[in-house]
Amino acid sequence: MGLFDNAVPGGNITKPLMIALGALLVGKMLSGRSAGQPDQPQTTSPSGTTPADGGLLGGLGGLLDKLKDAGHGNVADSWVGTGQNQPINANDLGSAIGPQIIHEIAQKTGMDEQELLKQLSAALPGIVDKLTPNGQLPQPHQVASAFNN
Template sequence: MGLFDNAVPGGNITKPLMIALGALLVGKMLSGRSEEAAAPQAPAPTPAGTDASADGGLLGGLGGLLDKLKDAGHGNVADSWVGTGQNQSINANDLGSALGPAVIREIAQRTGMNEQELLQQLSTALPGIVDKLTPNGQIPQNHQVASAFNS
């Protein structure tokens, strides 16, 4: 998988988790453009109240995800993932609250995972993934994040 090797504890990122990460960070993976990542169903409409953009995932890409975390009071955690120091962990329930029920439900449907399992895996994976995507403490543009998922 390249960029994401060793990004999560245990080193393995399952296909459902990659779909979930893509849903959050890369909108193209949601639209069905990537056939291997799309579930064999018609793409569902974007949930109301989400800030989806053409190639920025359900929340508008990595920047949108970090903004959601900051808005929910987890800015210090999000900043630790982007910065060059130690990554702080986030509780699955805190992540769920930050993302919102519509986003969690949408991703759970696309991955076939139950919502609690999804949140548990995302809360474990996101610190390392965001850290890998921001090696110099800079948030990449959406197309740069998308290219990481295509490698």
């Protein structure tokens, strides 16, 4: 994984969590196809985005905007900034992202929604911190390349 080493408590990112992070941040793995399957037409998700446009929330910037809109801007800013990362409660994260998107990601990963939120709330502070080493958001293709390593 490289970039994500030590980004989460315990340093281990499970495949379902990686799928969930990819779905939120880059749209990767949303189609449900593997490398051996032919391309299928892209479908629009319930949130109105397509997998090509930066994930279910519009990429990393969209995720941070959702957190700010839900009143968690100070938490999101701590992840991007160079100081200590503030934690986020799993329920607060779920409210910010929205139940429909959480449900969709849970279906894609095969995880229970509460377990998904628990793991995302533990992983996102470190992941966002790693993706923003200079306190600035990377371009969507840079985020996507982090998931290809």
